[in-house]
Amino acid sequence: MTATRTIDELLAQYSDSHRNHTNELIHFVCVPLIVFSLLGLLWWIHPAVAVAVAGASLYYYWKLSRPFAFGMLVMALLMLSILAALPPVTVLPLSIAIFVLAWIGQFIGHIIEGKKPSFLDDLRFLLIGPVFVLSFLYRRLNLAY
Template structure:
């Protein structure tokens, strides 16, 4: 019997603090929003900074799972495209406001769950959160990851 893949171990560990259905729904909304607004905050410094962070995250995702890396590439491309389409003066205030609100939502979800956020134990879980959300879509579409 082979050892579980790193991605499977990370997702299982992340799932331990995301079992409450209400918390899951909050995460399905807030995690992608946080990714988008984080990219928006970086974009407001410089578009190349946002792109560099996406490329670094994609390199990490590719080591964990090529199908997840592809999904995150598509999601990131959509987000960066939307940021490019927004009026530049709106990116920072919009991103900052929604970033804060989405994190408040996350902490409310964890209050409901009764467990602290996973990233407080291991910062890698900040990168695993989006894959946790994506894993639900992949399973629904019967896509292997």
């Protein structure tokens, strides 16, 4: 008998409240936007804070799955690069607007789904959401995680 990996268990649990196709599509858009907006809020405090939090989350992903950690590294670098390219005065208002709109989208998705967000039961799911979205890309590209 093969032991189930923690990442597989977390993705399976997260999937339980993300089965509706519309909710999944909303998550594909809103989860990356939420990550970007959170990095933006941290960037506004200081770019080193955003980099440090991204690094800490990447360490968590590394412990769960090295392929997912690599994918999240690519996404973090892309998002941090965009933040670095933005005029500093726009980072805070843009991040707040994206954060609010993306969370509204998430909650609409869960109303459609008829289930509460997973993170209300376990805060780890705030970090699993992005790899849940990434897992669809990995499966489509036939990449192991």
